[in-house]
Amino acid sequence: MTSTPISRRRLLSLAGLGAAGIALAGCMPSGGGAAPSATPSGLAAGSFTPAGFSFASWSLTEEAAAPAIKALLDGYKSTQKVDIAEVSFPYNEYFKQLMLQVRGGQFTGAAHVDVAWLASLAALGKLQDVSGLTKDRGYTAAALKAAQFDGVQYGFPWTIGAIGLVTNSELLAKAGVDEFPVTVDDYEKALKKLKALGNGLIPYAASTKAAQLKDILIWMQTFGSPLVKDGKVAIGDDESVEAVTWYKSLYDQGLIAADVDRFDARSLFSQGRTAIYDDAPVGRGAVTKDSPDKDLASKLVPQSRPVLKKGDTPRALVWGGAIVVVGDDKGTRTAADFGQWSTSDLDAVLGDYKLRGLPPVTNEAQSSSEVAADAFGKRFAERITKTATTNPFWVYPQYAQIETVVAERVQAVLVGQQSPQDAMSQAGEAAQKLIG
Template identity: 55%
Template structure:
């Protein structure tokens, strides 16, 4: 009879362990993370970055649970970090791994629409009661490819306490008044940045609404107008604020929020969620009461205040489970009780007339003010229609930064930005 010596036993044990490891590493029966739907479309996927974000995941999960119970379907959630989301979703859509409903930032719609795999949600949009501005944020190429989930804007927020201390009466309505207010705030000293405007290249796209304020359309038809007299005047004005230390170097959105939360900035640009974000970073528990949204100052009285549209849409990938996913998208974005409850939890404004009129929403003064003063006149970034919009924004931002640090005159820099941006219009 054969006997096993110690070495043979160890060898067998090693082989067994290796086998077990290989077995453990094998893909499961479901075959990976792609959302699956059955033939009767009683299951579909929902991909969303909010599903894993502490501040929102509970509210989003509640919407999923309520719909799943109501429609008797299974929703397979998937999530990627916000900063990597577009890359991951694009890769998975291209690889056929993405099905069902997908949350998108409105600026990403063109990039995904260009792949030709999104379902037209015109029928769902028609009966949803959405506002025109909101519907517009989900349209591309004449089709309704996304149902608006939240529609807001990026606009100016002020610390009214600091303005009062500086002797600024009322909110500045024109660029001239705004600059005068900044100069008054600067006199307070104490390390206060009057306007925590974006000056880091990564966030300098915030200058685009100022260019519009000065009269540049940015894009006419397919012609980039960055570099025209109005945009040059806007950048020269920004440079003046920079040189006079009314705005600070090396500031992005995160820095601006931190400065504002610490009471070290009188104005800054942010989305409507600013209230919750700065409150969590501030030692001053009453800061939110001192925050006030204001319409971006205009060049001359009577002009329309400029603001950048901001929001999320839900798109649906054509194919497996798409009808059920489209029904879910309509429910999540337009069922009044659902959107009002969602607003109550996360303070993201709804997109339907009925949702906005719900007492839970209309009773919120900050949101009502923001909607009236900022979102009402907000428009989309015209470059969003191009899949390469981010590179276009980066080309402009890079040249604006060159102006700020004194490396180039504004006219020359913006002409160069336009030249770099032109080949990216596709």
């Protein structure tokens, strides 16, 4: 089982710019990547009587993203004359809470999900097959596939992109980093130059808080670990140990900081207190919205992740969101109609794009002048999304638990409680037990 690089053709389909890992004890079904125990029969196109429903999204808790989500909800409510109950939790808690509520029958309606969660949610047997409503709506084939699990269309694709390095070009220039480094060794040298600027600048706001330490997986792949090979967890191999050893050295040198997650990193970047951090395109709006630097948007430059040696392919993680429909009640069909409308209606999609700048998933939106004119998005696609791969753990319903056990062991290394070798051996063994 391997991660597959995205070809240029697929890049253009995914990005359209050719021009929370938490342990879920008691929530997860046993076994490996098994198909769901049951699936609702599926929703069909055609007329229906609108009825109120619930909509869940972590973005409703985020200052930068909430206005765009609320605008979509308000637009749909005014058109269909229905009530929509908002359900939200912060991102680092959202997956756990959504799983608990879906499993217990406490949530029905439409839910915003990370595409990485589809296997886990589908295994609960309460997601609707929405293939009857995605047909002939203009979604790209790659986007549709990203919102499927085990061949079933469990979600309306909403946005597909990647997570990679976003930089502040002004700070890099001040540090004398004229060319963004290609190799890991040169990257470390550049971080040292940034640290020399002083004033408490954190060169690289890498994730070091347990909730987001899954980011280390992409560095493990950079160092050559496959993470999963022939159905067996590879963490604990020389490459993963080397990656964590390097990460620990950055920590010890003050080139990365303690207790940082994605939202801390965005805040640091917004305030000009870090020069580099990891994010998806959605982060652009978050870091520029309240920044004291009114010209920050012009300084945002996506960059390819450094490689171990010249000639290697830069690594990036596929990232994307979808809308799934949960349960079967009088509001289910309306919830599905909202999912279809918000992800494929051109006016709705471009209105959302204007506010959040996230890569759309329909051919019509991707070819629009609004998307084609986005320089940041085009560079992000070429430098990051082009070589993105999926996380090989996503196919397992226990993927969040796997990421958690890895994150906990990496954190133990950072704070000096374990050696990289011992910690990664334990992490690999624990992850293997989870997938059987």
